[in-house]
Amino acid sequence: MNFFTPAPALAEELASALPGVTIVGRGQDLIGVADSATEGKVSAQQLANRPLLRPAEVLETVPGMTVTQHSGDGKANQYFLRGFNLDHGSDFASFVNGMPVNMASHAHGQGYMDLNFLIPELIGAMRYRKGVYAAEDGDFATTGSARIEYQRALPAPMVDLSVGAHDFRRLLAAGSRQWGEDGPTLLAAFEGATHDGPWQQPERLRKVNGVLRLSEGTARDGHALTAMAYHAEWTATEHVPARAISSGEIDRFGELVPGDGGRTHRHSLSADWAGSDGSTRTQASAYVIDYGLNLFSNPSGYLNGPQGDQHEQADERTVWGSQLARHWLIAPAGHETELTLGAQLRHDRIGTLGLYDTVNRARTATVREDRVRETLLGVYTEARTQWQPWLRSDLGLRVDTVRANVMPTGGADNLQNGGSARATQLSPKLGLAFGPFGDGARTELYANWGRGFHSNDVRGVTAAVDPVPALVRATGREIGLRAVPLPGWTTSLSLWQVKLASELVFVGDAGVTEPKGASKRVGVEWSNDWQLNRWLLLDADVAWSRARFEQEEEPGSGTQVPNAIPRSASFALAADDHGAWFGGLRWRYIGSYALEETGTQRSSSLWTANLKAGWRANPSLQFALDVLNLFDREAYDIEYWGAACSKADGPACNGGAGIDGRLVHPMEPRTFRVSMRATF
Template sequence: MRYRVATGCGAVLLATSSAVLGGGIPTSVLEEVTVVGQLARLNGSPVSASQGVVTSEQLELRPTLRTGEMLEVVPGLIVTQHSGDGKANQYFLRGFNLDHGTDLATSVDGVPVNMPTHGHGQGYTDINFVIPELVESVAYRKGTYYAETGNFSAAGAVDLRYRKKVDGALAVFEGGENDFMRGLFAASPEVGPGVLLVGLEYAHIDGPWVLEENFEKINGLVRYTQPLATGQFSVTAQGYDGDWRSTDQIPQRAVDSGQIDRFGFVDPTDAGASHRYGLSVDWDGAVAGGTLSALAYAVDYRLNLFSNFSYFIDQENGDQFEQFDDRRIYGTDIAWRNGFELAGRPQELLLGVQVRSDDIDKVGLYRTIARERFQTIREDSVTQTSYSAYASIDTRWSDLVRTTIGLRGDAFEFGVDASLLENAGSASDSIVSPKFAMVIGPWRQTELFLDVGKGFHSNDARGTTITVDPADGVTPADRVDPLVDALGADIGIRTAIIPTMQLSVSVWSLDLDSELLFVGDAGTTEASRASERRGVELAAIWNPVSWLIVDADLAWSRARFTDDDPAGDRIPGAIENVASLGVAIDHPSGWFGGARFRHFGEAPLIEDNSVRSSPTTLVNLEAGYRFSNRWRVSAGLYNVFDSKDNDITYFYESQLANETEPVEDIHFHPVEPRTVRVRVGTAF
């Protein structure tokens, strides 16, 4: 049995959030909201109850163990890991296992992070290159209702925005158990008419694993921002290098028998290395009576990943394989906004075009022994280009009613030069996605939202031209549809009628023409069955005094395949409930800190629901003190109650060296045990 990871157009789970300080993503521009005194009151002009902006004030007070966990400010989003920390995280949102990023469109300052036709998984999203202290805000939109978002955004879209400058020079030093070390330096001197932001980060960690992870990464960021008469101009260069030894999931039976430790390993040679170098230019200013923003970017990316999930089904050579990806990405994103009146009604028009081209020099899958190749399963060169245009019109019909009508068109071209000629070829496809939103309010500090829209994700380009299974070169293989429809709807409410508190509720649905199934060790993608998801999201944020914020999020979902199949109708990996509770303190006396309770519930692991994962609950704490405007010291305690739960759980066949045949079993990656870290920061 192959190792199979279900991915797809996802669904979504939660309304405005504990993370939203009364803000949102307006139909015009992002409006960042800062708490001063009491909770900001229904600021911004969102088109759904499932979007918002999280500011740096909250990000700084959230205890996080890994860089990827900063994305958990998106309500209902769970970020875990099933391998070495250098590998992209595993994401769960709105009742869906999004694998490493499929259907969660992620960007940093507008530059997309998701990788289509990736060596390890469609939409692969690795944010290890992000320096957390330099992030100014995180904006999110869940659902299919926004004209600006396209590929990979059926479940949601997240955009991280870097600061333009820091207050003085900043130095941070961290240390902790399991040989954790981290250092950061950042400064933003004035250079000419603008500001030069420079950041440099180094980190090393071995982790609690029997086989030390030896994860090392180095990040660099240089950004120059210059104000203009009607806007600003910026140039950003970014570089990331990381390498690690993988701590992949392990079979439950090997732990139960005492053969390996809970933090043990099967194959000691699993490992990875990756880099991402980027250059972007961003400009905005007044043009033709409106505001024009233009972004151009180029990215150089590479990944070598060695994995072994089934161990010794091939008893002679073992089952380790290498996935390789080497590409250059070029793109542009241009948008023009203009406010005007028509028949006495205030309007805002948004027009935009986006172009992205992935020049994949080589994307390959190889069988390996101790990281040495001995067989090429497939090796391809791929070009994939998308052209997108969108428009939306926001109309305020009265003081209580406004609508947003949008239309988006996307066209894709795929070219595959395969080592197996039968799988080479070209393909193209296009899709039109209408969007509609109605907002009623505010009245009595309350707004109602009604949203419906069509979204999509692209499939792996290799699946669009495939004719035979690359594993044997003979067995016929079905081609996948290049683009897959997703239809979503959302009814929501948010209210600030209770003093110092904001509440929101959202009821949502998402129907998919097909799930996307990536078979990692075979190098194929499979269009799976049609599905539907339904869910309810609740969120509350309470700001009783200026130095205290309490937030809570709850989400429930139901995910099912919609066709008849004797295998069953459950969708593997679809988490059914998520809950979080957080406290953030920033007291005038100098004390600061945060606490976070995070829970995600059971999920079916196979279609007939006969095998299910166990729930996972974690509590993290962080507390510190500012000795002056210059020095601050803090300590973090992660997994306070030393939970023995799992970050990820799968069910599939594997075979250990002492076994005569494959065995179906649960395979898991444990949460890290109780961990202490200390942090010292200074500004000068």
Template structure:
């Protein structure tokens, strides 16, 4: 039997430790606060770290944060890319902290690997800070693994390549700006046509992207991936700049803040560009952009953004030329067979985003947009193959009204003491075109024959639900997306009035996992079913089963930070498609490709060598094949196999900023049996800027630094010249820009 003294001591010890435990609880508090910049604007996605416990959180769009179990005297650390780190000791648990962060040079040490923030998009944000985009081409090249090529004057949308896809102008990658879609469904030139020339590069704040069909909130066109460009809510300094270069290149940009206070900001931006290019027949490219944006954050944290833009351009083009014409000396590399190609395009946009907190646990985001779009393009790909007298020039044109609304609701709760985010969203988009046309023409003046002419009305309704569970170091994200399409076409070439229509739906599950192995390593496994959408004119020529062929994909990847200023990201991926119907707008025909599969890997490295010197590199491999074709005849034309981008950058060093950039694409099959090969290239660019004063910057930029001979875009095309009796199928190409230098002068105030 235990003595009374022993029992008394045991009871006293229990009471003592209980006292310490409850005292500890009493001393631990929930700390809240706001993080602002030097002008009082909220900063979101600031990493708030509590060192004693290792817990952390991030600020929301109001700059607000809340972190538990903090004792008096504990220190909180605040870090955000592009801002100086700040430490704050908690001295009064009842105080709502007001933290001010100062802008600073980029430091990759501030990039934190957590499940709450998409680390790959943070890396891209760092890339933009280090290498700001200054041209419409660089806008797209900022996405790792995304390759582009221009092949019909400066006004036509770029051709895109990603993960073993020749995406044409946007067929399999969803592109948006502030949530407003850039891809045009059932476009006169091809499904998904995405012309980003309406974006002024200097207005871009960051880029959000994802590869594969794993995001429950993204639908149409996101087969290979999706990209959303976000414009600035405000400008930190007004900018007026002028650039002049070879080939009559001139570009003028203005970016001016017109309203600026703690709650409301507004700015205007404009761009004018003219460029003849290196071609024997000048392309006479001329473009003007206007953009205005107002952003308001109410005292309760509700945020409203309204933007309006206008874009106009026109150009001439030398088109793609056949290799044999250059080899025979009929034309030079920058010559033309038909130099009457070219076009005009314009776009007017109104875009509204509104975000509100319904309660501490509920958030609602709403979005509405409208675009008025006009497109006119003259092309000649086959020269005299179809019409040996007049030639094969074609005209493609349309006028379009595009409107849409969407909303997303998020409810945050706990499941087994771990945060659970429940989300739901809906979206409605309607595209109506007038006079979608494909016609044979002569010299841009005479209409020889209407091949297709009609009006398109396409409606896409979608909804999604999802749950994201933050289970310690695990993140589980599950979602289900529903897509519904209605396609309507009024054919103007039929003798009797007839409206054709068809509808189809798809149900698309997603399941993703993140595992934070340590503060320096994150693993992820993403899975999802998407779809390859089709042009209205394709749909109405196919059975219902073929309207929305599905895609099945997976990514297994890692993000690793072995040392403070080195970040490595890797991914192995696989993608299977049931069908790839392609509407060839240049011919008005449908080309089915059957089942396809692609697999490969991505590798990215970011290394900050010193406070001012940065190294980055991306290497991408893709194996793309048609499944049901014989070996050796199963190549997917123009699908890139090996691509690489990267460079060396100098930032804020004694007034200097500079960058050396490279891009590489390997040889690839131009047709199904690889008998025609599109040659690869390695091209380097250089830019150097020097701040003459605090307000005045002088710059020089050089494209194709080593003046190599390269072909920017290439196609295996059957064509016939006016002097030939028989047609020939071979590479037709648009030559890449030779050594091209331009100077710039920028005034900031």
């Protein structure tokens, strides 16, 4: 049994192996270690040869995960996994260098997960889990979690310059230096990027990103201090009524109303420490984040008049928190056991949480404005025991308590809201692993059950009318298999179910809570990694799910969960013999999904492919070509069903209620990007 392998340790092991290694698959070496069939790890080598349109697409290495965009590239992406439309992150938790990315009680949407500050070239490793089975995972981890760790040292300083269509420009300069043989290492990186996109209204994305990391020792026995700073501003082309495109009122890449977009920033300082002493190990970390967003959107066009329906969502907050975990290796009655006790604390101090009516980004009215204080404390224990050579268990218990205070500061209809709230959630976990059976056997079976939760926006919890629960329970179960049927081929198969007590969602665009009721999802996932030889890796994933509300809102309204992707598949090749040539190819398929509860209106299915091809002129200079949307597919990144008004719909526009129809955001056309990287 392999004890003491938490996420930071895995990151260190993978990062230290970066230069000149075999490309490693996601599921390799997890037999005898993993607690479920649906956890894995992704190395820097896998990401290095992966063509990416956006930084958050690193999450698409999680089998079954889909990452899209319905607005500008400065806004958090749309995420889909296990029959959930995760919106901007409501039911998937992510962490970067130990810091949470999801934002509770966010101006735009609960769990808002903006990963645009990621620098993919710095990632040392990513560990992912699916389901609610890990005691370490708390808020938002209903479908799973991903923990991303930056490298502590780079193989060599580098400068990477990329240019492409639609005025895409990106500069990355990064390097590290160690003082003395056993001294600290300083890693520094700077990223600057601009992009106009294919849109008739240029996106004018301006992005600046920086990282400083001082570390000593390893992630298993060492410490690190990391400072990060990210700024972005952009103009957005939102999703538009499909009828406006088909009628010729606007171009496929045109906007319904000009002036949408926004600006955002994220500054953070984090520290982590880890040490081991014989049969014990301790991990501790702390962080502080300064975050801000001003988002201007108009999803409905001209429903409220010729001035348009633009609004601003503003969020200014400071987040601080800490984590502590202590591990003991014990052997009660001769059974090796890893016992873990952990605690996690997070506090959000939100100075401005506002929704405003705007015209051309100028505020005309305050819909609601609040100050929020929200604290979440989670305490957990976990015991991993090896009962027999072919049987081990993972038993966990987690307790989370949230306390919040909401003070209304604006909005004529908001001043009666506000107040204090408190709630507690108890989340037991159980996992069993059977196998491997006999010497040399390479097959394991898993059974998992657990409870988890996601929090609701506390503005909805403290509403004067129809308040909602602060914490929503999720119950999951899963059976799975992981095997190595042939040398180099790792495959995993899982059958899963998750029940969510409520799909209440705080709608940031309207400032109210929208009830959706309890839901149930079932699915099957099949994931494969095949090391064809030392320099060629194939991965292929297939996922199927069925998502339904447990009851209709009214007779005949239907029970299908809108935008829940029922079928998805992906296929990827990564090649690098550490000679002259390297590259990667990725194909992705998304099946048709229901746009509304009856399932009468459905999206179109789509597939797309991306290609990376690179050449090393010498060990210090390389060139690469990325072709995104390789076959120039005219598909939509996202489709919705909703009410909107275009200028051509006229002033009445269905009596002021808007015209229901398909709302779409096109996929970017075939795009070429060329990069040159020099190392020193």
